[in-house]
Amino acid sequence: MQAGLKILVVDDNATILKLICKSIEKTGEVITATDGADALMKAIELKPDLIISDYFMPVMDGRALFEKLRARKETQDIPFVFLASQKEIDERLRMMADGVEDYIVKPFFVRDLAKQARRITTRLTQQKMEKMGAGAGNVKGSLAELSLIDWMQSLEQGRKNCALVLRSGADQCILYFSEGQVTHATYGDLKGDPAVFKVLAWTDGEWELDFARTASERTTTMSTQGLMMEGLRILDEANR
Numbered sequence: 753m754q755a756g757l758k759i760l761v762v763d764d765n766a767t768i769l770k771l772i773c774k775s776i777e778k779t780g781e782v783i784t785a786t787d788g789a790d791a792l793m794k795a796i797e798l799k800p801d802l803i804i805s806d807y808f809m810p811v812m813d814g815r816a817l818f819e820k821l822r823a824r825k826e827t828q829d830i831p832f833v834f835l836a837s838q839k840e841i842d843e844r845l846r847m848m849a850d851g852v853e854d855y856i857v858k859p860f861f862v863r864d865l866a867k868q869a870r871r872i873t874t875r876l877t878q879q880k881m882e883k884m885g886a887g888a889g890n891v892k893g894s895l896a897e898l899s900l901i902d903w904m905q906s907l908e909q910g911r912k913n914c915a916l917v918l919r920s921g922a923d924q925c926i927l928y929f930s931e932g933q934v935t936h937a938t939y940g941d942l943k944g945d946p947a948v949f950k951v952l953a954w955t956d957g958e959w960e961l962d963f964a965r966t967a968s969e970r971t972t973t974m975s976t977q978g979l980m981m982e983g984l985r986i987l988d989e990a991n992r
Contacts, residue, residue, distance in 0.1 A: 757877055758798065759783065762791040762805040762817070763835065772804060772835075775866035778897045779873040788812025792820055795827055802853070802876055804869070807836035818852075833872055874898060874906045878961075892960045895920070900927075900952055901980060903959065908932040908976040915965035920957030925950070928967035934976050936967040944971030945979060952983040 757780035763769040764786050773782050783798060785791035788805075789812045795803060803821075807814040814834055821827040831853040834841070841855050854872050856865060877898065895918070903916055904927075911932040918925045925939035925947055939947035974982060 757781070757801040757873055757880065759873065760785060760791060760795055760798070760800040760803045760805075762786075762788065762803065762809070762814070764806065764809045768806070768835070771862055771865060772869065775862075775869045776804075776873055779870075779877065780897075788814065788817040791817055795821055795830065796824065799827065800830060801880060802831050802833065802873065804833045804856075805835065807834050807840050831876065833869075870902065871905070874902045875909065878903075878906050878910060878912075892958055895954055895957045895959055898959065900954060900959075903961075904934070904976050904980055912963070913966055914961060914963045915967070917960040917962065918951055918954060918957060919960070920951075920954050923951075923957075928965075929976075930966065932976060934972050934979055936969045936971045938971075945973055945982075948972070948979050949983045949986055952980070953987050 759776060759780060760783045761769060761772050761776075762785045763772065766786075769784055769786070773784060776782060780801075783794055783800060785794055787809050791803070791805065792812065794800075795817075803817075805814040805817060812820075814832075814836070818832055818834075821830060833854045833856060834852060835856045835858055837858050841857065853876070854868070856868055900916075900918065907914065907916070907929050909932065912929055913931065914929050916927045916929065918927070923939070925937065927934050927948065928936040934948060937944055937947040939950050942950060972979065
């Protein structure tokens with residue numbers, strides 16, 4: 753079973769719209785709108801999994817869009833991410849906490865925007881897949897869309913118990929998570945930390961997430977964060 757997000761991005765600034773779309777293009781289907789009125793019609797028709805919207809826009813601003821969608825039963829649960837200045841967030845948006853997934857503060861650096869958008873969409877993809885996987889088997893996807901680093905960060909933050917199976921050609925690695933920590937990993941004859949380090953840079957292949965699969969064996973010696981940091985250090989040294 754494949755999973756991906758349907759994301760509606762709303763901004764009247766064509767440059768910002770393009771930057772956001774570029775940063776999340778591998779997460780799923782990206783739909784765009786240039787004002788709140790256009791976004792309202794598309795949200796009602798297409799029912800996206802996430803809306804990333806500018807707060808200050810002509811015709812209909814982000815807050816009006818949020819409130820109109822919250823008033824409709826079929827769209828009231830769609831999570832929002834607002835792009836706004838710190839002043840707008842503090843004075844007008846903090847009271848709208850229910851249903852607001854996150855805020856992206858303007859102005860922003862493109863690198864920070866991409867990182868934050870990636871973190872949000874990975875978390876929501878994980879939540880969607882848990883619902884899809886409940887009683888319906890495992891969920892699969894491409895490493896080009898969501899990397900091992902993405903999954904390690906998201907599963908750690910969510911304190912999840914599951915198995916993450918990675919396949920690239922004839923090679924396979926399985927990482928077992930308990931409360932978000934990688935407790936056991938296997939890759940051929942390798943176990944534990946070395947197995948994780950071998951596959952950390954994989955960009956081609958597939959992942960498969962199984963929330964019903966666990967392992968009692970403990971072979972890793974570091975936290976999930978520690979494994980990522982040490983693995984990236986090893987990769988950096990190898991590339992010098």
